[in-house]
Amino acid sequence: MDLRVEKTKGSIANAFLSLRGRKPLEKITVKELCQLARINKSTFYTHYPDIFALSAALEREVVEAILADIPHPEGIFEHTEAFTQDLFRACNARSALIQTLFSGSREGRLIETLEAGLKELAFQRRPEYRQDPASHIVLSFVIYGGYYAYRKNLDCGLERVVDLVGRLSRQVGDFFPPGAEEQP
Amino acid sequence: MDLRVEKTKGSIANAFLSLRGRKPLEKITVKELCQLARINKSTFYTHYPDIFALSAALEREVVEAILADIPHPEGIFEHTEAFTQDLFRACNARSALIQTLFSGSREGRLIETLEAGLKELAFQRRPEYRQDPASHIVLSFVIYGGYYAYRKNLDCGLERVVDLVGRLSRQVGDFFPPGAEEQP
């Protein structure tokens, strides 16, 4: 990528995160962002249509980085337990960033973006599942289940939650391919 | 100034000072500077002919900043004592920067650049002295005198040196216009 683009996007991201740490997304103006990032307003618009698109792009990037950080992504089906644990680890390593990026009105975007990323990862491994509605259901089930099991039970201790969710995920993993049940 | 130029020069300066803090000027290559500053080599050459010119430019800038920091530069002749004290203060506020920029082979450049800046300041106040050799002599005398009185007697305590140099400067200031002596 062009060095100029890299630097520009970097300073936009920095400025955005700095502002986002102090105020909700909808109160951030393009003008102040550009002043902080020391770029021209028109330069911002060559990269993002508006602030929300910028936030969405950064959200996707974080999720991408999280998934790229998992040692053995190919084990998403075969070693679901280890995969889940690595996923939690990768998220934990970015807790501060996640907190600022996904706070306020962006609360629900983390799990949604994660779901999309995880499904993409899964379907790259098993393309034949992509058109199978049952696979989508099972994946959504385990992803959202794991997420909210985590969110709603933090007081149980992180390790315990991760351990249990990991084992539950493995159980669910045994259901694949889910469509098979319907044609015995 | 164009925002692009500002940012480029800024990152060049930062990279240079960072390198300069670790190695002598003549060991700094254009290549590593550009890598650190994250700019293209050709961009460097559009601003500076070589590393030495860069260093010289930064040296001048520091001296400019020091002089611009003196509350009442117009008092260079009438209130030499206060002027001297303010000058020492302004230098002290940049001691770290000065140390890295004027170390090694650049040792002597601080006082030389300071002399040029102070003379320029003086001659802007009294343009009629600019062509007068005697004025140059007296100014060089007081500037270098003050500088080395400071450098060679740091163990006497800063305040004492500044106080004495300030009073001496005032004595010398009374000699102006120096050419007058020769035509009684």
Next chain:
DNA sequence: AGAAAAGAGTTGGATAAACGACACAAGACG
């Protein structure tokens, strides 16, 4: 409500910076 200020987005033209290639010089190394 109505004026004034501030922000959103767009556009056209100017230009700084990036890129890649090049010839050349200097130092390292076997």
Next chain:
DNA sequence: CGTCTTGTGTCGTTTATCCAACTCTTTTCT
């Protein structure tokens, strides 16, 4: 010694960014 690497400095082309000006919308203030 020759070769090989590393850095220097330049050039032509492409492109990202800047800038200034503009309209339109939103917010703020009285």
